[in-house]
Amino acid sequence: xxxxxxxxxxxxxxxxxxxxxxxxxxxCAACAELLEDGETTVGTSVSITHDxxxxxxxxxxxxxxxxxxxxxxxxxxxxxxxxxxDTIGKGTVERFVVLSDKFMKRVNGK
Numbered sequence: 001x002x003x004x005x006x007x008x009x010x011x012x013x014x015x016x017x018x019x020x021x022x023x024x025x026x027x028c029a030a031c032a033e034l035l036e037d038g039e040t041t042v043g044t045s046v047s048i049t050h051d052x053x054x055x056x057x058x059x060x061x062x063x064x065x066x067x068x069x070x071x072x073x074x075x076x077x078x079x080x081x082x083x084x085x086d087t088i089g090k091g092t093v094e095r096f097v098v099l100s101d102k103f104m105k106r107v108n109g110k
Contacts, residue, residue, distance in 0.1 A: 002056060014054035019062070019089050020046060023078040026064035027093050031074055034066075041074065041095035042103070048078065048091030059083040064093070072097040 001018040003009030008017050024043055031041060054060060061081055068075035074097065079090040 011053075012056050014056075014058060014060055014088070016048075016050045016089075019050055019060065019080050020048060022060060022062035022080060023048065023064065023089075023091075023093060026062040026078060027074075027076045027095055030064040030066055030076060031095065035097065038099055038101065039097055040100045040103075041097055043093065044073070044096045045094035046091070048089055048093075050089045052082070052086060052088040054082050054088055060088065067092075 001015055002012045003015040004012050006015045006017055008015045024046075027043075028041065035041070059082070062078060063081070064076045064078045066074060067077050074095045076093045076095070077090075078093050080088050082088050
C-alpha cells in the first residue's frame with residue numbers, strides 16, 4: 001500500500017491512491033442499504049487532500065457520510081484517519097446509482 005509499491009511516488013509511505021480506495025469503499029458501504037435489487041453505484045468525481053504522511057505499518061481507516069442526494073447522484077464527505085486518531089485526508093466523493101446489468105451491457109457494447 002506504499003507510494004513506491006503502487007507507482008504514485010518513490011517513498012515507502014501510505015499511498016494517496018490507496019487512501020482514495022479506502023474512502024471509496026467507505027462510500028459504497030454507506031449507501032449499500034439504500035440501493036434496490038440490481039442497483040450499484042459508480043464513482044464519478046473525487047476531490048480529496050492527503051494531508052499527513054503515514055509510515056509503513058500504520059493502520060488507516062476511512063469514513064464516509066452521505067451529504068446530498070440529487071436524483072441518482074450521491075455526494076459524500078470522506079475522511080481517513082491513522083491509528084492515532086489523526087485525520088490524514090479528507091474531501092468529497094460523488095457516486096451515481098446505476099442498474100448493474102444495464103451499465104455492464106453498455107460498457108461491453110452489447
